[in-house]
Every structure is written in C-alpha cells, then in structure tokens.
Amino acid sequence: MRIQALLSVVVLSLSTVACAGLSASSPARRGDLPALRSALQDDFRAGRLSEHAVSDLAHEVASHELRVATGKLAITRISQLRMCASSVADDLEKRAEGTDDVAAAAAMALLDAHLGDPDDLREHASDESPAWRAVGTRTLTRVKDGELRRARMLDPDQNVRLAAVRAAEDAADPADRAVLLDTARRDPDQLVRVQALRALAATGNADVVLQLKDLWPQASEPVRQAIVAAWGWPGVFEQGGLREIVWAAESQAGTSSIIAGGILLRDGAEHRGVGIAAIANAIQTGLARDRAFAINMAPLDDPHVLELVQAASKDTTEPNVQVAALERLARDPAHRASALQTLGQLAVSKSAAEPLARAAMARLGDRRVTTLLVQDGKSVNAADRLQAAESLVDLGDWGRAAQFLADQDVAVRTKTACRLMIAVP
DSSP states (O other): HHHHOOOOOOOHHHHHHHHHTTTHHHHHHHHHHHHHHHHHHHHHHOOOOHHHHHHHHHHHHHHHHHHHHOOOHHHHHHHGGGGGGGGGGGHHHHHTTSSHHHHHHHHHHHHTTTSSHHHHHHGGGGGGHHHHHHHHHTTOGGGGHHHHHHHTTTOSSSSHHHHHHHHHHOOGGGGGGGHHHHHHOOSSOOOHHHHHHHHHTTTTOOOHHHHHHHHHHOHHHHHHHHHHHHSSTTTTTTGGGHHHHHHHHOOOOOOHHHHHHHHHHHHOOOTHHHHHHHHHHHHHSSSSHHHHHHHOOHHHHHHHHHHHHHHHTTTTTHHHHHHHEEEOOOOOOOOTTHHHHHHHHHHHHHHSSSHHHHHHHHHOOOGGGGGHHHHHOOSSSSHHHHHHHHHHHHOOHHHHHHHGGSSSSHHHHHHHHHHHHHOOO
C-alpha cells in the first residue's frame, strides 16, 4: 500500500510539473491571444502538448471566455459550452450567482447537466422573470411538484414550457400524461412538442402508444421522428410500440421510417427483415440527407444492402451520399482499404465532396488527412477552421487541435475548447 501511495504521488507530481511547464498556460488564463498563439507553437514544437495538457489548456480558455463575456454574448458562450458543462461547472456556478439573465442561463446549463442544486433554485418557479421562472420550473421533478409543473406547461414563455416538459421527463409521473399529450399536439413551439413526446415515453403504456398514433397524420416530420423514438422506449416498446414501429418501417418514408428500421435492426428479433427492408429502400430513394442517414445504419452483413451501399459509394451526383457510403464501407475490414483510397482521392478533388471526405477520413483515423486539415485551419472562413479543429480532435492530434484555442474567432476557440474537454475528460 505504501508503494502504491508513493507511486500515486509521483505520478501526480509529474503531471503537475508537466502542466506548469507549458508556455501557453499563463496567456490562456489571461486571454492574451497573440501570446497564446506563440506559446502554443512553442509547446507544440517542444512536444509538450499531451492530451491531458491540452485538456487543461482548453479548460483555461473556456473559463476565461465565460468570465469576460457580458450580456447576450455571455449567454452565447454558455450555450456553446453546454455539452461540456461538467468540465466548467465551477465557472458556471460563479456566473449563476447573479440575478440577471446570464446567471439564469448558467443555472439552467447546470441543471440540464444534473449538476445544479434543485432545492436552491425551486423557489424561482414563480419568478416574474421568464428566464428565472424557467430555471425554477426545471427543478419541478418531484411528484408533489406535479400541479405547478403541469401549470408551467401552459406558460406564455416557450422556455418555461420547455423546462416544464423536461422536468416531466425526469419526474416520469403518470399524472402528467394528459397535459403532455395536449402539449405534444398543440404547443406552437416544435422543440417543446418533441420534448413532450420524450416525457410521454417515460411514462408510456398501451394507451399512450395509441394516442401517439392519433397524432401522426397532422405531425411534422421532426415530431413523427420523436413519436417513433417514443415507441421504441423500454416499456412502451413491449406494450404496442413494436407494432407501430413495424407499421412505420413498412408504410412510411423519410427519416421516421429509417429510425423505425434502425430500432428493428437493434432489436434483432423476428422483425429484423422489416428493418433491413426499410433501410434498403431509404438508401435508394429520398432526400440525400435521408439516404446518408440510412447508409450509416446499413447492415453490411446483408448482401443486398452491401450492394446498395457499394453502388452509393460511386454516386458522384450526391456528395453526402457518396462519402457516407465510403465511410460506412471503411468501417468494415473487408472494404476498408479500397474505401479509404477513394476517400483520399475525394479529399483533394476540389469538388463538393472534398470537405466531407476530409472529415470522414479524420473520423476513421486516417492520418494522411493531417496536412490537408492544417491547410483548412488557415482558411479565412471561421466555419472551415472550426471543422478543421474538430477533425483534428477526431484524429486525436491534440497538439495541432490545440492551436485553435487561440483562434481569432471567439466561437471557434470556445467550441474547440469544449470538444477537447469532452474528448479528454
């Protein structure tokens, strides 16, 4: 035990020394971008940008941007960091100490990540400020909160209503079903309707399955997708959801049918053939994004589906479809080499497929794309630079991805920081 304790101390000490030895740490903390750019290059050349060192730098950058942003820009920063809220929880807690809308946004980000203290925030459920009323409403997850939670599903403010249906999902209270169903049918905001369906699924039974079917004819495509997903929830699936998923896979088209097919493939029982048929049909027809979505789910162990994916990999008229097919083939050892070869050619083709192929190669771990991504990182277009940064993260090229922590665009460096913290918790 003594030896293990000593080793732990040594490892911790070495880690601390490594972080302290980074030239970029101090300018990252200060937000000095020119100095940070220079220091990151020095650290990269010296081989000091290990994955954990880069994660620490990403935290420093994200923390700085959260501290210095004000007003609507601060709310934007919080939104950009929601996916990595656990990594910047201390900074969000500090921003949540105020009384303005920025503090409310920080408090909500913590609650959505299940990090905030509901007991400290529940009193805001009746606040005059819509932003804070939404925060308080998000805490109404207890059975005894049911009456107020259902009342907030009818609030004039859409963010309050969204918080109410999210709270309902956590509460899983059967008493919410009637109001949730009405919200799913009538709420003017599509996101609220979709979230209400998720909450319904959490309390679903055979009656809910049929009630969701009644919503189908007038539902938008995103709502139909949520209905299919709700039918696939444990408990709902066994009480009639499977029957309706088979119906959607066999008789419907578009994304909702593809989702249904994917659920049947996952279930792997007697209806797997129905799922394969839905996926195969979607690969051949429909919008390019739906075809690409279906290809991502394609079971290559089925000879017919494999033939369709191979055909799609040669479809030069639809870059999204072609690259999706090549990426799917590259994930199969039997077809990896030839698919990667074609992706490499597309990555320098100066066609619409070029950026898609580069991103796919990064996701596949093909380091031949590194030089191309570095070139993309010099683009005048912030979106291109962000895509290059994300692809370098996908490659696990921490040192090169870290260079974007000093990007001239605050959104690029903030989103890159978040991606790095997620990749290296």
